[in-house]
Amino acid sequence: MQTHFGPLTNPEKLSQRICHVLEDAIVKGTYGVDKRLPTEAKLCETFGVSRTSLREALQHLKSRGLIESIAGRGMFVRALTQSFLERDLSLFSKLNDGEDVFLEFQDFRLLIEPENARRAAANKNPQCIAALKDSLARMDVSLNDLPEFVVADIAMHLRIAREAENRFIEIILSGLKPMGEDYGRHSYDSTSLMRKAYREHEQIYRAISQGDVTTAGNAMHDHLVSSIEDYRKLLSKKKSASSLPKKRHAIKK
Amino acid sequence: MQTHFGPLTNPEKLSQRICHVLEDAIVKGTYGVDKRLPTEAKLCETFGVSRTSLREALQHLKSRGLIESIAGRGMFVRALTQSFLERDLSLFSKLNDGEDVFLEFQDFRLLIEPENARRAAANKNPQCIAALKDSLARMDVSLNDLPEFVVADIAMHLRIAREAENRFIEIILSGLKPMGEDYGRHSYDSTSLMRKAYREHEQIYRAISQGDVTTAGNAMHDHLVSSIEDYRKLLSKKKSASSLPKKRHAIKK
DNA sequence: TTTTAAAACTTTGTAATACAAATGACAAAA
DNA sequence: TTTTGTCATTTGTATTACAAAGTTTTAAAA
DSSP: OOOSOOOOOOOOOHHHHHHHHHHHHHHTTSSOTTOBOOOHHHHHHHHTOOHHHHHHHHHHHHHTTSEEEETTTEEEEOOOOHHHHHHHHHHHHHHTOSHHHHHHHHHHHHHHHHHHHHHHHHHOOHHHHHHHHHHHHHHHHTTTOHHHHHHHHHHHHHHHHHTTOOHHHHHHHHHTHHHHHHHHHHHOOSHHHHHHHHHHHHHHHHHHHTTOHHHHHHHHHHHHHHHHHHHHHHHHHHHHHHHHHHHHHHHHO | OOOSOOOOOOOOOHHHHHHHHHHHHHHTTSSOTTOBOOOHHHHHHHHTOOHHHHHHHHHHHHHTTSEEEETTTEEEEOOOOHHHHHHHHHHHHHHTOSHHHHHHHHHHHHHHHHHHHHHHHHHOOHHHHHHHHHHHHHHHHTTTOHHHHHHHHHHHHHHHHHTTOOHHHHHHHHHTHHHHHHHHHHHOOSHHHHHHHHHHHHHHHHHHHTTOHHHHHHHHHHHHHHHHHHHHHHHHHHHHHHHHHHHHHHHHO
């Protein structure tokens, strides 16, 4: 027989309750950025909890970048820096790689990056152009060093992304850097593919440095599309290679 | 007199060092997902540290969603769920709202959402269409309740985003929900603007439910653009309203 | 034998205390 | 005035103890 009762909701741990109170206060702006929080001793007294539990709550806030503690000075409210977001996105990248995710990832880039290239071409920022030239050179000398090649590849994409002058684009693509590099290491399975990518990057660079908005966007678009196609081919090749032998083995038996 | 010495780099705290070791092990896959970690006691012995420091490291990993602890059972490696990413994005939204960020935010949406609408139209998913109709109805009855109207508005956008079937789009837009709602509350400064938004949403809905890919994309694009334009107007109005009186005051003096 | 209940054990959660290490302020000494 | 030493404050680490939650074992009862 079924009752209409669900399982009792686990009461929140002490540290979590403390955490919520503090977080609310910080988000609401009770303590301004860079202001000092009350000392641990005072907070313990205020909440009526042990230092252990209080510190556990503080630790959680620290982990998320809301506060920083300095030995001998105190605890300070910090503006959540982008680097924390990037750190988590980057951890997500590391933990969620895989063939299907890669395809979604490239699909996502396809939405964003052509526009980045267009804006970079519109900006014609000399610093950007110099940086892109440098990345290209690094790709060129790394044609026989896949990891290094990939790093230069992604660095170039990120430098272009900066020209979009949109913090969301910048943060998100930066955070996904590990995934981009991982994708690169998986997708470039031959030197000829790397050469092809180099040529495509070269075209992107040329369009941007000439301020040719349309061509830059198209070049970026084509580059990503061709990369996706090559990766799809690679996957189907791998699949048939891993399934055919199985069959033969079965027949032999 | 200057020495050639720089400041000593702060040595890492004990808990941070522990944390790095554990994080590496987890990311490298030493412990599989949902596997139990050694007990706190064993880890203390292994690292030769006190339980306090160890637990501080574990707390950090918990905060970031890598592990979960269950009293009486142990600590378990968890696949970093999207909700953690969303939580941080959402905190970022709450802490970083403001006029300039709103404009970048809308600029970002403009890159993503028209494509979402196109895909939703291509899918013609009955469940999606029903949900959109529901959101529309909620918007209609909330024309005199701004917060409620905004919630329905954003819910509709997010439901469309789901049809893109891309986890990056979904996670990121979901995480930015608080910012979207906040933007809505700031940008709809009159009922007429809300009515306008409702009509635009209606057009998006119609195109999607009819499977008209191009129109859906355009409708979403136009909706976002018109929203941005209205918000820009609102900003300049506010600016002149806040700067003019100042001038007059100065003259009076 | 099977089922149930109780006891024993393991493991995380919370508390209390003590001391170490870092920082800043101030007084003493040169 | 500048340097040096001292002390108070505050966070960092360690230790111990017990509470609470969950698991396993044991034993009694059916």
